[in-house]
Amino acid sequence: xxxxxxxxxxxxxxxxxxxxxxxxxxxxxxxxxxxxxxxxxxxxxxxxxxxxxxxxxxxxxxxxxxxxxxxxxxxxxxxxxxxxxxxxxxxxxxxxxxxxxxxxxxxxxxxxxxxxxxxxxxxxxxxxxxxxxxxxxxxxxxxxxxxxxxxxxxxxxxxxxxxxxxxxxxxxxxxxxxxxxxxxxxxxxxxxxxxxxxxxxxxxxxxxxxxxxxxxxxxxxxxxxxxxxxxxxxxxxxxxxxxxxxxxxxxxxxxxxxxxxxxxxxxxxxxxxxxx
Amino acid sequence: xxxxxxxxxxxxxxxxxxxxxxxxxxxxxxxxxxxxxxxxxxxxxxxxxxxxxxxxxxxxxxxxxxxxxxxxxxxxxxxxxxxxxxxxxxxxxxxxxxxxxxxxxxxxxxxxxxxxxxxxxxxxxxxxxxxxxxxxxxxxxxxxxxxxxxxxxxxxxxxxxxxxxxxxxxxxxxxxxxxxxxxxxxxxxxxxxxxxxxxxxxxxxxxxxxxxxxxxxxxxxxxxxxxxxxxxxxxxxxxxxxxxxxxxxxxxxxxxxxxxxxxxxxxxxxxxxxxxxxxxxxxxxxxxxxxxxxxxxxxxxxxxxx
Numbered sequence: 337x338x339x340x341x342x343x344x345x346x347x348x349x350x351x352x353x354x355x356x357x358x359x360x361x362x363x364x365x366x367x368x369x370x371x372x373x374x375x376x377x378x379x380x381x382x383x384x385x386x387x388x389x390x391x392x393x394x395x396x397x398x399x400x401x402x403x404x405x406x407x408x409x410x411x412x413x414x415x416x417x418x419x420x421x422x423x424x425x426x427x428x429x430x431x432x433x434x435x436x437x438x439x440x441x442x443x444x445x446x447x448x449x450x451x452x453x454x455x456x457x458x459x460x461x462x463x464x465x466x467x468x469x470x471x472x473x474x475x476x477x478x479x480x481x482x483x484x485x486x487x488x489x490x491x492x493x494x495x496x497x498x499x500x501x502x503x504x505x506x507x508x509x510x511x512x513x514x515x516x517x518x519x520x521x522x523x524x525x526x527x528x529x530x531x532x533x534x535x536x537x538x539x540x541x542x543x544x545x546x547x548x549x550x551x552x553x554x555x556x557x558x559x560x561x562x563x564x565x566x567x568x569x570x571x572x573x574x575x576x577x578x579x580x581x582x583x584x585x586x587x588x589x590x591x592x593x594x595x596x597x598x599x600x601x602x603x604x605x606x607x608x609x610x611x612x
Numbered sequence: 613x614x615x616x617x618x619x620x621x622x623x624x625x626x627x628x629x630x631x632x633x634x635x636x637x638x639x640x641x642x643x644x645x646x647x648x649x650x651x652x653x654x655x656x657x658x659x660x661x662x663x664x665x666x667x668x669x670x671x672x673x674x675x676x677x678x679x680x681x682x683x684x685x686x687x688x689x690x691x692x693x694x695x696x697x698x699x700x701x702x703x704x705x706x707x708x709x710x711x712x713x714x715x716x717x718x719x720x721x722x723x724x725x726x727x728x729x730x731x732x733x734x735x736x737x738x739x740x741x742x743x744x745x746x747x748x749x750x751x752x753x754x755x756x757x758x759x760x761x762x763x764x765x766x767x768x769x770x771x772x773x774x775x776x777x778x779x780x781x782x783x784x785x786x787x788x789x790x791x792x793x794x795x796x797x798x799x800x801x802x803x804x805x806x807x808x809x810x811x812x813x814x815x816x817x818x819x820x821x822x823x824x825x826x827x828x829x830x831x832x833x834x835x836x837x838x839x840x841x842x843x844x845x846x847x848x849x850x851x852x853x854x855x856x857x858x859x860x861x862x863x864x865x866x867x868x869x870x871x872x873x874x875x876x877x878x879x880x881x882x883x884x885x886x887x888x889x890x891x892x893x894x895x896x897x898x899x900x901x902x903x904x905x906x907x908x909x910x911x912x913x914x915x916x917x918x
Contacts, residue, residue: 392675439702445673447697456663457698460670460678468674487694490663497658 344376344414346546347607350576351600352410352423358596360427362435366574366586368406370510370543371477374569377549378475378506379411382557389417389442393470398458400488401479401508402437402448409433412443452485454478455505459491462503462564473557474503481513484522489534495564496535504556505536505566508543510573512584527568537561543569577602613771616747617709618645620754621679625650630675631758634668636661636682638711643681661686665694665706672704677761683717684710684726684767688733695763700738705761713743713769714805714851715884718893727879731856733765734829740785741829743767743850743858745807748777749789749826756783756827767828769851770805770890776824786832788839792822797917798908799843801825801836803858806849806877809901813849816905817912825858836865845915846874847908851899854878875911877904 349372357365378397386394399408409426412418418433425431433441436449445461446454458476465472482488495503507527511518518524531538537559541548549569556565573587574580577599591599622645625631633646634655647654657664661682668678680687687710688695699706710729717724733739740762744750750768757764781789788801791811796819802810803825814820823839825831840846846866848859859876866872879897886896894900898907 446669447701450693450697452662453666453694453698456666456694457670457673459663460667460672461674462670463667464671464674464676467676487662487666490658490660491666494657494660494663494667498655 344380349410353406356426358591364403367403369575370571371404371508375407396474398454398476400454405437451482452487456491462500480509492534500564503564510571512573531566536566538566540568543571613747616750624758630677665691669698679707681709684713708765711768713767715893718890722883727853739763743804746776748780752783773808786830787835788823794819794821796820797844802849805851833865837870849877
């Protein structure tokens with residue numbers, strides 16, 4: 337593999353997330369783990385970041401699902417926009433990186449955590465880019481639980497009506513929300529069908545298969561479809577750590593010394609088995 | 613006043629193509645001129661205010677100067693969180709126009725009335741609040757808003773009460789504007805639609821001074837204390853809940869800087885109960901001339917001033 341394609345290795349990103357979560361004693365670990373491959377593929381293969389986080393012509397990655405922010409911090413760390421100290425001191429007194437996404441952090445575009453905000457801001461960014469003819473793309477990453485919010489559907493209507501062809505929505509559909517499975521709490525049915533019926537070009541992929549994600553993103557970005565696009569990425573909450581996968585406990589649980597070491601060991605083992 | 617608003621908006625948009633008007637499917641007839649003169653800068657975002665404010669945030673981040681128009685009953689109250697998180701947290705240059713503030717939509721009921729908007733926004737950091745009292749102040753506040761790349765809420769209330777100033781006053785953020793000078797015991801400070809009534813009322817208290825408060829936030833402590841200096845009693849007037857609006861802001865400043873009695877004239881902490889004309893509802897809330905006069909008389913009597 338080339339040096340470029342070796343960047344943003346999911347195991348490395350998950351290791352960084354674990355280190356942050358352990359040092360900051362934070363929650364939402366499983367929310368970050370489900371979107372690691374989505375973030376990895378976007379940062380590695382798709383985002384045009386120009387000269388840095390303030391480049392006015394950068395592509396925008398809008399993390400509307402702010403609960404997964406550690407996955408984005410891990411990518412920003414690989415990118416060099418966040419330092420080792422940021423990771424080491426995460427979520428401790430007087431440090432800038434909070435437990436939910438915050439637009440003050442270079443590289444983060446919106447304040448999230450209160451759900452259903454980021455997509456609308458992303459639509460505004462997309463409309464702005466279209467009006468200016470800059471060619472910028474907006475990648476908005478949502479949670480499936482977040483799609484309970486009415487404001488999401490307001491923006492979906494808007495994006496279709498105003499033909500925001502430069503907007504690609506990726507739903508991290510891990511099947512869980514705060515209190516349990518989405519199917520039991522607020523069943524969203526087929527998100528793909530919903531997006532299509534609202535005027536999007538949409539498809540569903542395995543959100544942990546990087547090749548499949550890359551292919552879908554490339555295809556939708558290049559598509560001549562005259563409207564916005566969406567990918568429903570089927571994911572596993574807590575992906576990568578056996579005792580976190582599919583367990584909503586890790587929406588709230590904090591790591592202790594044992595669970596931290598066990599999780600790190602699992603990542604080591606997985607990486608040893610992976611092709612290099 | 614609405615004509616002054618439309619003219620100021622069109623002039624600003626013609627001079628600056630970054631200005632985009634977003635409306636939540638409101639403003640019938642009001643934007644005819646805008647749509648005719650700068651059609652490319654007009655966006656009807658539909659009946660979806662949360663999205664509209666988020667989109668405005670994105671447009672502002674992309675370098676535009678969005679003007680977001682809706683009834684003040686919907687903006688800011690319905691979208692307070694979007695204003696806080698998407699706009700104010702990032703100090704984005706978005707101008708919100710809240711039309712029909714107070715009980716202007718008197719016959720339509722509480723859903724279209726807005727007497728809590730100032731209080732709600734005063735506690736949101738970074739947003740500035742303007743409340744013009746006549747057409748001259750409308751033009752001046754619009755110019756001030758466009759000259760300030762920051763979140764601004766412009767509260768547009770009852771608009772056909774006639775002029776108070778004879779010419780456009782010079783406005784500065786946080787400063788009261790003198791309408792009538794005097795050295796008597798009572799000073800009136802009014803905002804928006806109540807400015808007109810304050811001027812009429814002041815005639816009953818010879819020597820009283822009248823100030824307008826078109827800039828509700830910021831409101832400079834020095835300007836308020838200077839206006840009240842030499843007077844014994846302060847009367848504030850606003851078509852808004854007595855809690856948290858102009859009266860609250862003035863009382864906060866005076867209690868700390870220059871303690872003196874403040875009579876806060878405004879809508880009591882209640883909703884409009886019945887249907888009726890604007891003047892009927894103003895009377896219901898004790899905001900017609902006779903009711904206000906009675907409240908001020910009771911206040912001055914209590915403090916031993918005839």
